[in-house]
């Protein structure tokens with residue numbers, strides 16, 4: 081837990097210094113500076129080293145190259161990603177504070193009755209980034225080797241089995257909720273501030289089951305440090321070609337695919353959004369990003385989705401898709 085706080089502290093120190101310099105310059109000349117004239121904060125809602133953070137850092141490094149300014153990742157943790165989204169919704173709409181977030185942008189309105197922002201109207205959209213499959217994992221010594229064995233073990237030991245996630249609004253929570261519904265159980269869930277600490281707990285045997293993205297799980301799967309029960313996508317994935325989908329394992333219609341978008345506060349000038357979108361598109365063609373995403377099992381979205389309109393229409397469709405599912409499941413964060 082200390083690591084993410086340290087990351088925020090470092091970023092804030094950088095901005096405090098930059099802010100002091102900016103204050104010394106009269107407002108008009110500062111406003112005339114070509115964008116970007118100072119570092120940009122990319123706010124990440126989950127712990128450093130986790131799946132969202134890994135995608136963010138790769139893309140931020142590449143965006144820095146084409147923008148000619150550092151894009152500094154700032155981890156702001158809490159409440160399944162809603163702390164970060166609320167922070168960016170209220171930030172100055174000047175292009176110096178942007179957010180990278182996943183499906184949580186679409187699920188939070190149904191989970192939180194007092195959400196302090198409106199995903200569709202409190203942001204300017206930059207574009208979608210990459211889609212990531214999830215994997216259903218167990219601790220290495222769980223006495224179940226296949227999905228059917230896991231399901232029967234959980235059904236027989238419901239009161240003993242727990243499920244880790246990254247809080248209400250995280251995709252790990254969404255995946256875990258759908259899994260529990262599909263097999264008719266109600267497990268104790270243990271929320272962390274990201275799946276990086278949740279994975280540490282799984283590796284240490286303190287939690288039993290975790291649903292998480294390949295961007296974090298592949299190395300642990302390959303090292304056989306966890307048990308793998310299936311992938312959450314509708315079809316098998318290139319990174320794990322011999323692993324069945326949860327559908328193949330008997331969970332009818334099961335599908336969770338994690339998508340990522342980059343947002344700025346509402347009212348960010350169109351010229352700034354254009355620069356950010358251009359930098360995003362360039363980043364997603366950068367050979368270092370392409371190779372990193374491939375290694376992590378992530379799929380870069382087509383160029384028409386790497387756009388403000390591509391993200392906005394997708395977010396609207398995802399809100400429409402998940403709100404009734406979450407309401408029917410009766411899950412509430414507050």
Ligand code: ASP
Nearest residue numbers: 130132250251252274275
């Ligand atoms: N994978 C996490 C989630 O469940 C987020 C993270 O830690 O990056 O949403």
